[in-house]
Amino acid sequence: MPRGYRRLSEADQDEIWARLRAGHAVKPTARALGLPTGTVRAYLVRCGGIRPAPRRRSPGRLSFAEREEISRGLAAGSSLRAIAAGLGRAPSTMSREVAAHGGPTGYRAAPAEDSAWARARRPQPCKLATHPQLRAIVGEKLTHRWSPQQIAGWLKTTYPQVPEMQVSHETIYRTLFIQSRGALRRELTTYLRTRRVIRRPAGTRLPDGRGGRPGILHISERPAEADDRAVPGHWEGDLVFGKRMSPVATLVERSTRFVMLVALPEGYKADLVAQALAAKITTLPAALTRTLTWDQGHEMAEHKRFTHQTGVQVYFCDPKSPWQRGSNENTNGLLRQYLPRTLDFRTLTQDNLDAIADELNGRPRQTLGFKTPSQAPAEVLR
Template sequence: MSVEFTMEQQQAIWEGWRDGESFRQVGDRVGQPAHVIQYFLRGHGGIKPSVPRRHHRHLSHQEREEISRGVAAGLSVRRISAALGRSHSSISRELGRNGGRTAYRATTAEQSARSRMKRPKLTRLKQRPALLKVVKEKLVLGWSPEQIAAWSKLAYPEDALMRLSHEGIYRSIYYEYRRELDRGMSQHLRSGSTIRRPRKAKQSLGRGRLKNMVPITARPASIEDRVEVGHWEGDLVMGKRPSAVATLVERTTRAVKVVHLPDGYKAEAVRIALTEAFTAIPEPLRRSLTWDRGREMAEHQQLSTDLRMDVYFCAPGSPWQRGTNENTNRMLRQYLTKGSDLQRFTAKDLDDIANLLNDRPRQVLKWASSNDLYQAHLSTANQPAIPSESQVVH
C-alpha cells in the first residue's frame, strides 16, 4: 500500500487536507485512490511534517559538486577551500568521511549528509519520563494539550524540561512513528479522532419558528459585555434518538450545567427540567437565558414567567451568536459522543461530567477554572442581606 510521493505531490496532498477535502478529493489531486491517501495521512497523524533546514555552516549540494570538480582537477584542499570561502579543515573532514580524494563523489556525499540529518533525536517526552507521566495523567482527566501546556508553565516555571508545547503533545499523540504516548490516548481528546483534522465550517440547519420570540439584538449591553454574572446560554445536545440532554453555560464564568431530560426533549419536558435546574440557582445568578431557535423552547414564555428571567433567541441560522454554549457543547462531546444513548447517564453522571469541565483551567479565564470564579459569586449570592436602619427593631 506504500506509495512514494514526489515533493510536489506531497505538497498537493497537504494543501488539500488543509482545505478540508476528503480522502477521495485529495487523491484526485495526485491521481491516487482514497485508501492510499488515508494511509499516507494517518502515517503522519494528519500533521504536516516540518521540512528539514540545512544549517548555514553545513555544505550544500552545489559546494560538494565544486569539491568534486576540484579533486578531479588535482587542486589542493586549501585551493578548494579558498574558492568556496570555507575552512580547509571542513573540506578535509568532508573528504575523509566520504572515501577520501580517490573515492569522493558529490551525489553520494550529499545522500550521506541527508541521512545523518534524519538521525533519531530524543523528544522532550523521552528525555523526561516525569513529564511523560504528567501529560498522560492530565490527558486522562480530559485536559486539552493547550491546557496542559499552559498549566506546565505555571507549575514548573524554573524547569524548562518539564514544559512542552501543545503542538508537541498533539504530535506525540497522532504521529505513529513517535508514539511516546499510548495509541489510545487520542480517545481522551474532545474530538476522539485518531487523526488530526483541519477545522471546517459546518452549515447550520433551521429548526422551525417559535411565537413571540425576543431577538438576541434586544439584549442589553451588560449581557454583551459580560459585566454581570447570571446570564446563561443553552441548547440541546442530541444522542441516539430520542435521547438528549440540555446544556447551560454562564457567559462570564463559563460555568457549565448539564440538565437531565428523563422525559425526552419535547417542549413541556424541557421547560420543566430547565425550571428545576434554574430554581436551584440563587435568583441573582439567573438573570437571562439565550437559546437557539429549536422547537423544544416552544414554552419559553411560561419558562420566563415562572423563573422571572428574560429569554432571548438567536437569529435564524446563527447558532454562533451563542458561541460560549457552542464551544462548551463541543467539549461535552468528549463525554456525550454522537450517536450514543444519553439516557444511560443519570443526573449525577451529568453533574460529574460538568464538574470535570468546570475544574479545568481555561485560557479565556486567564487559566483559572470556572468553579473558582462561579463559586465566589455563588457564595456572595447566598449571603443574607444586611437589613437597613429602617428595618432594624430597637
C-alpha cells in the same frame, strides 16, 4: 511497490497542504491529485496533520555541485589540495569527504550526496522526551481530560520559577500527533475533546437565512449586561444527542462557565423540555437566573411557559449561528468526552449527569484565569 502506487512528490505535498488550508477534505483532495485516498490520509497521519518544516542545507556543508567537482577532479588525477583550492574549501574538508565515501578510487558524487543527506537527519528530541517528570505529569493530566492548553497554563502557575517543568500547549499537541517524537503515546489522543489523531484546519459555515421563526425575542434584544459577561445569571442552552436520538439538555452560565445537565428520559418535545429546564433552573439563587439564550430549535416552542414558571426570559439566536452561544457550543464539545454519540443517554440518570457536570466544573479554564467554574459562582455571589 504496490500496484498503482505513486510516491508523493514535493508538488503533490504542496498541493495537499494548500487544499487543506482552503478547507478541502481528504477525499476530494486525493481525487483532484489522482491519488488513492489512503495514500493522502496515511501521509497526513504520518505528519500528524502538521506540515513538516522543509529541510535546508547548512551553508557550511558541501553541495551536490561541489561533490561533482570533487569526483571530476579525482577522475582527472588532481590532488585533494588542488581540488580544495579550486572550490575555496579547506584541504581537510576534501580529505574527510573522500575518505568517508569510498576513497580516491571509489568516490562518486551521487552516493556521497545521498549518504550525507541521510546522515544529516538528526532531529532534536522534544522537551517531553528529555524530561520524564514533566512527561508523566502531562500524561496524567491528559487522562483526566484536561486540554493541552489547560495543562500548559496550570504548569506555568504551579511551577513559575522552574522552566524545566513548563511546556507550551503546542508542544503537547505536536508530541501527541507526531509519534516519531516518541514521548506521548497516541492512545492519549482519546482523552482529547475531539479525539483526533491529526490536526485539522478549522472551517466555518456562514448562515443563509433559513429556519427563522416569528414571534420570538431576538438575541439583539438581550440586555447589554449579558453581552459583556460582567453580571452573572445569563445562561446559554442547547440539546446534545446520543444513540437513537437520546437527548440531554445543557445549560452554561456565561460569566462563570458553570455547567448544568438536565436529563430528558421521555424525549425532547417542547412541553417536556420546558418542564425539565424549569425544574432545574429554579434550584438556583435568584441572582443567578436572569436570561436564557437558545437556538431556534422546536424544542423551545414552549418558551413562554418556561418564562412564566421561572421568570427567566428566553432569547433566540439567528438561524445557523452557533457562535452566538459560544460558551455553550464549547462546553458541548467538552461534554463529548463524557457523552459520546454512540451512548444511549436514556441509560443515564440525573445523578450520573450531575457527576459529569461536577467533574467538568472542577476543571480549570483559561478564560477564568485557570480557576474552575465551581469556584467562580461563589466569588460572584460574594
